[in-house]
Amino acid sequence: MTPPTKTLPSGDELPMVGIGTWQLQGDTLAQSVRAGLDAGYGHVDTAEGYHNEATIGEALADYDREDVFLTSKVLPKHLDYESVITSCEASLERLGTDYLDLYLVHWPNPAISLRETLQAMSHLHEEGLVRNVGVSNFSAYQLSTAHHISPVPIAVNQIEYHPWNTQPDVVDYCHETNTVVEAAAPLARTEVFGDPVIQDLSGKYDRSPAQIVLKWAVENDIVVLPKSTSPDHVRANLDLFEWDLDDDDHQRIDEIDRERTVYDHPVRDWTGDTYGISQ
Numbered sequence: 001m002t003p004p005t006k007t008l009p010s011g012d013e014l015p016m017v018g019i020g021t022w023q024l025q026g027d028t029l030a031q032s033v034r035a036g037l038d039a040g041y042g043h044v045d046t047a048e049g050y051h052n053e054a055t056i057g058e059a060l061a062d063y064d065r066e067d068v069f070l071t072s073k074v075l076p077k078h079l080d081y082e083s084v085i086t087s088c089e090a091s092l093e094r095l096g097t098d099y100l101d102l103y104l105v106h107w108p109n110p111a112i113s114l115r116e117t118l119q120a121m122s123h124l125h126e127e128g129l130v131r132n133v134g135v136s137n138f139s140a141y142q143l144s145t146a147h148h149i150s151p152v153p154i155a156v157n158q159i160e161y162h163p164w165n166t167q168p169d170v171v172d173y174c175h176e177t178n179t180v181v182e183a184a185a186p187l188a189r190t191e192v193f194g195d196p197v198i199q200d201l202s203g204k205y206d207r208s209p210a211q212i213v214l215k216w217a218v219e220n221d222i223v224v225l226p227k228s229t230s231p232d233h234v235r236a237n238l239d240l241f242e243w244d245l246d247d248d249d250h251q252r253i254d255e256i257d258r259e260r261t262v263y264d265h266p267v268r269d270w271t272g273d274t275y276g277i278s279q
Helices: 027-037 051-058 081-095 114-126 141-149 166-175 188-194 196-205 209-219 231-236 247-254
Strands: 005-007 012-014 043-045 070-076 102-105 133-136 153-160 180-184
Touching: 012 070, 027 043, 027 051, 027 196, 027 231, 070 081, 081 114, 102 114, 102 153, 114 133, 114 141, 133 141, 133 180, 141 153, 141 166, 153 166, 166 180, 188 196, 188 209, 196 209, 196 247, 209 231, 209 247
Parallel strands: 043 070, 070 102, 102 133, 133 153, 153 180
Antiparallel strands: 005 012
């Protein structure tokens, strides 16, 4: 089964379902990646901050690189010009590849110039190390700034998106500017599975709660990045394209938005390893 794709400004095709890898390590990660690629995903998402790129690289060695759309991200503490380049080169080495299909700013960092960051991204693009540039966890305001100053198109904004947190202002702006929205934590880290609406629709369609939630997101034109430790669940999460939600049922999910986050909280630990901002 091959998922549909979104066309990026470069002309590259981004599969609408990707293999999420946050917190996955070792054999569990390798099995998840292989199960997904064997099932037809063609899209793997990681980050230097996930500390698992080397294992992903080992798994990818068994596949044709051109058949895999590979994404990584640079930590916000590494957003100065030289560190962006160094981080990208290190990610490439760990992943065992000479280019990334997509490289994202993992989080905005107010202590480092966004213009400097995007100039480094442009350099990576010019050198052929990165085919597409994007951001992650950017607000509509931050994304509009990035669009204005970036030497290369901002192709993607990866955000927290699930039935309990749909961020309509960000999504609307992305759609207005032809920026692809990717859903990190599209299943709300499984918390949304117990929602009464999701439970009801799971029974009605004889589909898992994960399939109901992912189908709804894809119907909203959102690229989804589910993760699973079970190869069976990895395969099931791709089974989204030979059935549809009724309009009324889709609307029922739209209406349960609670503005409840599972990771994108407003309070930041600026001194931690992610940002490392000293006073």
